[in-house]
Amino acid sequence: MDARSPALVRTLALMLARIHAAAFPPAYQWDAAAMETLMGMPGVSVLLAEGEAGLDAPGFIMMRAMGDEAEILTFAVMPPARRCGIGRDLLARCVGQAARAGVATVFLEVARDNAPAMALYCGAGFTQVGLRRNYYPDGMDACVMRREI
Ligand SMILES: CC(C)(COP(=O)(O)OP(=O)(O)OC[C@H]1O[C@@H](n2cnc3c(N)ncnc32)[C@H](O)[C@@H]1OP(=O)(O)O)[C@@H](O)C(=O)NCCC(=O)NCCS
Secondary structure, eight states, X not given: OOTTOHHHHHHHHHHHHHHHHHHSXXXXXXXXXXXXXXXXXXXXXXXXXXXXXXXXXXXXEEEXXXXXXXXXXXXXXXXXXXXXXXXXXXXXXXXXXXXHTTOOEEEEEEETTOHHHHHHHHHTTOEEEEEETTOSTTSOOEEEEEEEO
């Protein structure tokens, strides 16, 4: 099947939405239609975590690269697969792919109260460069994080 075929994109969007629904509280979830729209945008790519044979990927990361900057759009690992290094590996692969594409700076937003993600990002060399107040639908602030690569 062609990598950009509508059927493949739809199947992938459904899988990403399933992971997102398991990983995030309702106010933060993106459905399959949102995933499909994002995947159709220029510069957007998705990396999947490797799952066990025959099973869906246990996680993914979605990035948009534009010139020498990239933004991590979303990033999730299924709860039963956490704390095994999957998130760290996905983030490292994503940063590596960005570097090979000529990206110099990677940005992302993370909810201020998301301690696991903050710990992961800080451990991977991201630093906070801004704060967006009331950014998320539940009113939570977002920390803007940046890493130079
Ligand atoms: C954030 C997330 C992607 C991490 O995935 P993961 O596969 O569990 O992460 P890893 O096992 O690779 O952990 C890497 C490091 O992150 C930090 N970390 C991860 N989970 C943590 C937790 N629950 N508490 C504290 N630190 C945590 C630790 O520093 C960890 O290193 P260590 O295990 O050697 O201590 C996952 O918790 C998740 O999907 N959360 C919900 C969605 C989300 O918040 N996405 C990011 C939005 S910006």
